[in-house]
Amino acid sequence: MENYSPIFQYSSPTTTTSSASPMLLMTTMTSSGSELQSHDTNKEVLGLMMSAVEAPSSDITNLSQTSSFVGTENEVKSGKKKAEKKIRKPRYAFQTRSQVDILDDGYRWRKYGQKAVKNNKFPRSYYRCTYQGCNVKKQVQRLSKDEGVVVTTYEGMHSHPIDQKSSDNFEQILSQMQIYTAF
DNA sequence: CGGTTTTGACCGGCGC
DNA sequence: GCGCCGGTCAAAACCG
Numbered sequence: 001m002e003n004y005s006p007i008f009q010y011s012s013p014t015t016t017t018s019s020a021s022p023m024l025l026m027t028t029m030t031s032s033g034s035e036l037q038s039h040d041t042n043k044e045v046l047g048l049m050m051s052a053v054e055a056p057s058s059d060i061t062n063l064s065q066t067s068s069f070v071g072t073e074n075e076v077k078s079g080k081k082k083a084e085k086k087i088r089k090p091r092y093a094f095q096t097r098s099q100v101d102i103l104d105d106g107y108r109w110r111k112y113g114q115k116a117v118k119n120n121k122f123p124r125s126y127y128r129c130t131y132q133g134c135n136v137k138k139q140v141q142r143l144s145k146d147e148g149v150v151v152t153t154y155e156g157m158h159s160h161p162i163d164q165k166s167s168d169n170f171e172q173i174l175s176q177m178q179i180y181t182a183f
Numbered sequence: 184c185g186g187t188t189t190t191g192a193c194c195g196g197c198g199c
Numbered sequence: 200g201c202g203c204c205g206g207t208c209a210a211a212a213c214c215g
Contacts, residue, residue: 111188113207126206130186139206 093153107158120144131160
């Protein structure tokens with residue numbers, strides 16, 4: 001009763017490097033013709049092609065020109081005193097070529113943190129979905145190598161409708177991706 | 184005014 | 200045990 005199906009789930013032993021274990025790549029073309037950097041009403045992402053490719057390992061810095069969708073399984077042992085541990089929380093990284101950090105995916109986010117990333121001059125921002133009862137998180141990072149590449153990592157899944165008020169076509173693309181990959 | 188951003192403090196895990 | 204590191208909290212500032 002969680003909701004529908006997850007987006008990407010690829011099981012793989014995550015024991016080696018904690019940097020990244022990309023499993024699925026998809027090529028995405030994002031043309032960003034926006035220059036309004038003041039609001040969340042930026043329009044981007046026009047075309048999208050997907051092709052499930054198995055990524056080698058190593059870091060995501062390899063692919064610089066394209067966007068990639070990376071599914072990672074992570075163990076999240078909460079620091080609280082609850083009894084429900086051992087649940088792995090899947091994380092989905094989405095790498096996009098964009099000029100602005102704020103990619104509007106149709107959801108409402110509240111920023112709750114920002115930390116500096118080592119080996120990176122750009123900070124990483126932590127967001128949380130503001131829908132009641134929805135604790136989906138995401139973090140946005142920018143590569144210092146390619147300042148045009150923004151990595152967005154989603155954690156958890158939304159089980160509520162989106163705010164279609166300001167959802168641009170990015171959301172449509174995402175929903176289509178769910179359909180395609182909803183085994 | 185209410186929600187969001189900002190930003191340093193705080194906290195748990197891990198390596199030494 | 201200590202210090203680093205990644206992630207989160209929370210209070211004040213900020214903004215519509």
